[in-house]
Amino acid sequence: MMVKLFTTLLLSVLLFSNNSGNSGYAVGDKAMDFNLKNIDGNYISMVSDKDTKGYIVIFTCNTCPYSVAYEDRIIDLHKRYAPKGYPVIAINPNDPTVKPGDSFEEMQVRAKEKSFNFPYVFDATQEITLAYGATNTPHVYVVEKVKADYLVRYIGAIDNNTKDASLATKKYVEDAVNNLLAGSSVETTATKAIGCTIKWSAASKEKRANN
Amino acid sequence: MKKCNLLLLSILVIVTSCKKPVAERVEVIKIDGIQSLIKEDVHEIHVINFWATWCKPCVKELPQFVTLAANHPEINISLVSLDFVENLDSKVLPFLDKKEIDLRVLLMDEVDYNLWIDLVDPSWSGAIPATLIIEPKTGRRIFLEKEFENDELEKEIEKFKQNII
Numbered sequence: 001m002m003v004k005l006f007t008t009l010l011l012s013v014l015l016f017s018n019n020s021g022n023s024g025y026a027v028g029d030k031a032m033d034f035n036l037k038n039i040d041g042n043y044i045s046m047v048s049d050k051d052t053k054g055y056i057v058i059f060t061c062n063t064c065p066y067s068v069a070y071e072d073r074i075i076d077l078h079k080r081y082a083p084k085g086y087p088v089i090a091i092n093p094n095d096p097t098v099k100p101g102d103s104f105e106e107m108q109v110r111a112k113e114k115s116f117n118f119p120y121v122f123d124a125t126q127e128i129t130l131a132y133g134a135t136n137t138p139h140v141y142v143v144e145k146v147k148a149d150y151l152v153r154y155i156g157a158i159d160n161n162t163k164d165a166s167l168a169t170k171k172y173v174e175d176a177v178n179n180l181l182a183g184s185s186v187e188t189t190a191t192k193a194i195g196c197t198i199k200w201s202a203a204s205k206e207k208r209a210n211n
Numbered sequence: 212m213k214k215c216n217l218l219l220l221s222i223l224v225i226v227t228s229c230k231k232p233v234a235e236r237v238e239v240i241k242i243d244g245i246q247s248l249i250k251e252d253v254h255e256i257h258v259i260n261f262w263a264t265w266c267k268p269c270v271k272e273l274p275q276f277v278t279l280a281a282n283h284p285e286i287n288i289s290l291v292s293l294d295f296v297e298n299l300d301s302k303v304l305p306f307l308d309k310k311e312i313d314l315r316v317l318l319m320d321e322v323d324y325n326l327w328i329d330l331v332d333p334s335w336s337g338a339i340p341a342t343l344i345i346e347p348k349t350g351r352r353i354f355l356e357k358e359f360e361n362d363e364l365e366k367e368i369e370k371f372k373q374n375i376i
Binding site: 065157162193 | 263265266268295322323324325326328335336337338339
């Protein structure tokens with residue numbers, strides 16, 4: 001069983017590396033910073049907070065059932081890890097003309113309803129999403145600040161139960177951040193991010209096809 | 212009184228025979244269920260589609276599977292729903308009724324996706340819609356993680372049959 005699990009994870013890692021040439025980051029890559037509008041109207045960049053050790057960057061949205069199922073867990077991640085230097089930044093990657101429920105205004109509504117304690121920013125041009133290579137919501141990138149760079153240390157799912165946090169037996173993001181905080185290398189560096197497909201604009205679709 | 216009972220009984224029989232019980236209409240499966248589904252070899256071709264009621268592009272392409280089933284008795288079609296099992300009665304069954312989909316439907320009740328999606332295909336990112344086409348006799352297979360536009364499914368099947376993929 002363990003061997004099988006390991007093979008599965010290894011396979012995922014390999015797949016991610018295979019895909020990395022044309023579709024976003026692989027583990028170890030330098031992640032680009034961004035300047036995206038938060039629900040409070042302010043613009044958020046990774047560099048703007050000098051005290052962090054890194055970030056838990058999560059591509060997520062209002063409408064995907066998997067994203068909704070993970071909302072409380074994202075709040076918990078921020079609560080636990082922001083004080084330790086790894087805050088959450090949630091990025092909505094969806095084009096609201098394709099998915100009206102994911103508009104900036106709807107983001108503000110959802111954030112208020114759920115009392116989001118983390119920045120929830122909007123990637124209106126989908127440039128950041130394309131650069132990172134996110135495909136699904138929720139899709140997590142744990143990045144570690146190394147000097148002036150943000151290095152990708154984990155890509156994938158939050159944990160191994162899309163429905164019920166209490167039944168998750170593998171907490172990938174927590175484990176990755178704990179590894180980093182302990183100064184060791186991340187044990188499981190990639191899993192498959194299960195969720196809804198990102199709703200691309202026509203322009204982004206074209207860019208993806210040409211990659 | 213006896214007559215009345217008999218009448219009631221016959222109504223009951225008719226009603227129950229028309230409406231299939233839930234357990235039969237949608238088979239709830241786990242990892243072993245997916246494994247045996249992939250190994251099924253009763254038909255010339257087996258088409259397994261992964262979908263969910265909340266997935267718009269999935270819902271949009273479902274009629275293509277209905278048409279495929281009507282035109283190709285040699286093809287076995289299995290629709291595997293990734294809806295949460297709690298939504299079986301409230302969402303999945305009413306959806307199938309409303310859309311008049313009488314194809315075989317299964318519901319995958321395993322939320323640790325990283326344990327099973329590679330069994331379907333290692334290239335699968337986990338996004339839906341996704342479709343696996345298998346020729347059980349030879350083990351030949353193709354996995355398509357995309358939405359079929361218009362009559363694209365039929366075309367993919369033709370290509371698969373002619374082995375030109």
